Amino acid sequence: xxxxxxxxxxxxxxxxxxxxxxxxxxxxxxxxxxxxxxxxxxxxxxxxxxxxxxxxxxxxxxxxxxxxxxxxxxxxxxxxxxxxxxxxxxxxxxxxxxxxxxxxxxxxxxxxxxxxxxxxxxxxxxxxxxxxxxxxxxxxxxxxxxxxxxxxxxxxxxxxxxxxxxxxxxxxxxxxxxxxxxxxxxxxxxxxxxxxxxxxxxxxxxxxxxxxxxxxxxxxxxxxxxxxxxxxxxxxxxxxxxxxxxxxxxxxxxxxxxxxxxxxxxx
Amino acid sequence: xxxxxxxxxxxxxxxxxxxxxxxxxxxxxxxxxxxxxxxxxxxxxxxxxxxxxxxxxxxxxxxxxxxxxxxxxxxxxxxxxxxxxxxxxxxxxxxxxxxxxxxxxxxxxxxxxxxxxxxxxxxxxxxxxxxxxxxxxxxxxxxxxxxxxxxxxxxxxxxxxxxxxxxxxxxxxxxxxxxxxxxxxxxxxxxxxxxxxxxxxxxxxxxxxxxxxxxxxxxxxxxxxxxxxxxxxxxxxxxxxxxxxxxxxxxxxxxxxxxxxxxxxxxxxxxxxxxxxxxxxxxxxxxxxxxxxxxxxxxxxxxxxxxxxxxxxxxxxxxxxxxxxxxxxxxxxxxxxxxxxxxxxxxxxxxxxxxxxxxxxx
Ligand SMILES: Nc1ncnc2c1ncn2[C@@H]1O[C@H](COP(=O)(O)OP(=O)(O)OP(=O)(O)O)[C@@H](O)[C@H]1O
Ligand SMILES: [Mg+2]
Numbered sequence: 001x002x003x004x005x006x007x008x009x010x011x012x013x014x015x016x017x018x019x020x021x022x023x024x025x026x027x028x029x030x031x032x033x034x035x036x037x038x039x040x041x042x043x044x045x046x047x048x049x050x051x052x053x054x055x056x057x058x059x060x061x062x063x064x065x066x067x068x069x070x071x072x073x074x075x076x077x078x079x080x081x082x083x084x085x086x087x088x089x090x091x092x093x094x095x096x097x098x099x100x101x102x103x104x105x106x107x108x109x110x111x112x113x114x115x116x117x118x119x120x121x122x123x124x125x126x127x128x129x130x131x132x133x134x135x136x137x138x139x140x141x142x143x144x145x146x147x148x149x150x151x152x153x154x155x156x157x158x159x160x161x162x163x164x165x166x167x168x169x170x171x172x173x174x175x176x177x178x179x180x181x182x183x184x185x186x187x188x189x190x191x192x193x194x195x196x197x198x199x200x201x202x203x204x205x206x207x208x209x210x211x212x213x214x215x216x217x218x219x220x221x222x223x224x225x226x227x228x229x230x231x232x233x234x235x236x237x238x239x240x241x242x243x244x245x246x247x248x249x250x251x252x253x254x255x256x257x258x259x260x261x262x263x264x265x266x267x
Numbered sequence: 268x269x270x271x272x273x274x275x276x277x278x279x280x281x282x283x284x285x286x287x288x289x290x291x292x293x294x295x296x297x298x299x300x301x302x303x304x305x306x307x308x309x310x311x312x313x314x315x316x317x318x319x320x321x322x323x324x325x326x327x328x329x330x331x332x333x334x335x336x337x338x339x340x341x342x343x344x345x346x347x348x349x350x351x352x353x354x355x356x357x358x359x360x361x362x363x364x365x366x367x368x369x370x371x372x373x374x375x376x377x378x379x380x381x382x383x384x385x386x387x388x389x390x391x392x393x394x395x396x397x398x399x400x401x402x403x404x405x406x407x408x409x410x411x412x413x414x415x416x417x418x419x420x421x422x423x424x425x426x427x428x429x430x431x432x433x434x435x436x437x438x439x440x441x442x443x444x445x446x447x448x449x450x451x452x453x454x455x456x457x458x459x460x461x462x463x464x465x466x467x468x469x470x471x472x473x474x475x476x477x478x479x480x481x482x483x484x485x486x487x488x489x490x491x492x493x494x495x496x497x498x499x500x501x502x503x504x505x506x507x508x509x510x511x512x513x514x515x516x517x518x519x520x521x522x523x524x525x526x527x528x529x530x531x532x533x534x535x536x537x538x539x540x541x542x543x544x545x546x547x548x549x550x551x552x553x554x555x556x557x558x559x560x561x562x563x564x565x566x567x568x569x570x571x572x573x574x575x576x577x578x579x580x581x582x583x584x585x586x587x588x589x590x591x592x593x594x595x596x597x598x599x600x601x602x603x604x605x606x607x608x609x610x611x612x613x614x615x616x617x618x619x620x621x622x623x624x625x626x627x628x629x
Pocket of ligand 2: 319
């Protein structure tokens with residue numbers, strides 16, 4: 001092993017440690033048999049998970065977040081796939097402009113976006129509503145969906161749709177019966193990303209929360225401010241598990257898509 | 268035969284077809300009348316507008332001028348899915364997520380044919396292209412030739428009256444290509460369908476088509492049956508594009524041509540495919556029509572031999588006329604045993620072998 005790859009390895013492990021250490025610290029605390037956060041944890045209990053699932057306010061926030069996340073996933077996959085189609089198959093200049101617009105939400109800090117949306121929502125009465133959340137979350141999740149779908153769409157031969165149209169399909173039917181099935185794994189994987197981005201999104205939730213309906217991350221903020229109990233690490237454990245599930249699911253889906261769109265044998 | 272029915276082909280009429288991309292005229296004022304059941308090949312160098320014509324016929328390109336009539340009905344503004352035309356593309360366009368039989372049944376599904384009926388007809392179409400029993404395979408489990416045959420089955424399964432093919436065999440190797448050429452010819456005569464076939468392979472065009480249309484820079488050069496195209500090309504481009512052609516610069520006085528070396532040859536009237544004004548002209552002769560003659564013969568032209576290329580049955584003889592014009596002759600190898608480069612011999616052109624075109628050499 002030469003010195004360069006040694007350095008690279010060291011770097012990779014440092015990054016991994018940096019990412020993993022907080023998780024490793026927080027996870028055991030979820031099982032601590034104390035009423036306050038402590039490290040190292042003392043005793044072992046599943047009490048805090050029971051607390052979370054047994055508390056109607058937490059459950060309400062969970063349902064609220066899940067509803068918003070599901071709608072965000074739906075909106076971003078439908079709009080994102082259409083946008084992507086225009087981007088990949090459409091005219092060059094408009095496509096480039098569009099791509100620029102899409103990268104916007106990635107480079108603009110979420111806090112800036114949140115403030116802007118806050119002012120906008122104040123005027124339009126969208127603050128604290130499901131529609132408001134879905135709109136805001138769709139803005140930040142859209143690029144991830146578009147780029148995931150674009151990866152699949154560029155590998156699908158446009159001539160396939162021509163062939164379908166010569167068989168009597170309209171352009172839309174050609175898309176629905178030929179292109180969509182081929183990119184579906186990536187569309188679903190984009191939707192999963194959008195779901196998880198919305199589900200544990202803290203910044204916008206902080207600005208846009210209404211009095212009654214709060215998302216799960218927003219509820220966690222409130223709880224941290226008032227009485228910091230190990231229910232917070234317990235929720236963190238649950239959210240981490242969900243994220244891992246989603247990532248694995250997305251990876252499996254994209255594997256499936258590589259199989260269906262791989263070039264045919266040429267012999 | 269598909270379903271025991273004969274889909275008799277449609278007559279197609281292109282009238283003053285023009286397609287511009289910006290300032291470039293990809294197709295420039297092309298008019299062709301294609302008969303019902305005819306097999307027409309579009310032949311021309313790369314960029315001559317063959318695909319653009321085909322795509323206009325299929326409805327993927329909208330001509331900037333002109334009309335496309337199919338059986339007398341103006342189809343120019345119709346989108347592809349309303350034209351009822353079968354199409355086979357240059358590269359493989361089978362739907363990868365569908366099985367072979369589902370691919371072939373796809374056009375029937377678009378036409379709302381009941382499922383059992385569509386499977387039955389798709390299987391019948393697969394049988395027509397000799398791929399019985401391959402229905403359950405995935406497209407990528409087939410060879411290139413088999414995939415193009417499936418594409419062919421998909422294009423004919425709904426008995427369209429027109430079949431368009433854009434270089435469908437160019438991805439195949441030579442043997443497979445020849446086999447597929449015969450296959451397509453057989454299908455054409457079985458189905459009676461009108462076929463428009465794009466190729467840049469002149470051999471393919473000459474062997475397969477009833478008529479060949481030659482294109483250059485978007486303009487139609489000639490449209491004729493293979494024999495006429497080869498034996499009486501309408502202009503120098505067509506003459507040099509199809510097969511080999513000797514081109515000898517001459518002066519034409521209305522009856523006799525004079526070569527650079529001073530020799531005069533009297534031309535028969537049929538040497539003029541089109542009227543040629545007196546003045547500079549080009550005398551064209553196919554190498555296989557050139558004869559070796561005695562020096563005493565009336566039409567003998569002295570030729571200094573440069574190369575004698577033996578190629579089995581035939582031998583290619585390359586030499587220079589008195590004025591330096593290169594001339595090639597293809598003669599039976601049996602007659603060429605004592606030919607040596609550097610020597611001088613005499614060649615002659617039989618009256619029926621000479622063609623005259625106005626202007627300079629192509
Ligand atoms: N969409 C397009 N935009 C601009 N120019 C085009 C377009 N399609 C074709 N052309 C141009 O039109 C001309 C004719 O193209 P076409 O594809 O019809 O040629 P072809 O005879 O099929 O050639 P090949 O044998 O290479 O397939 C070419 O000069 C090509 O560059
Ligand atoms: Mg072409």
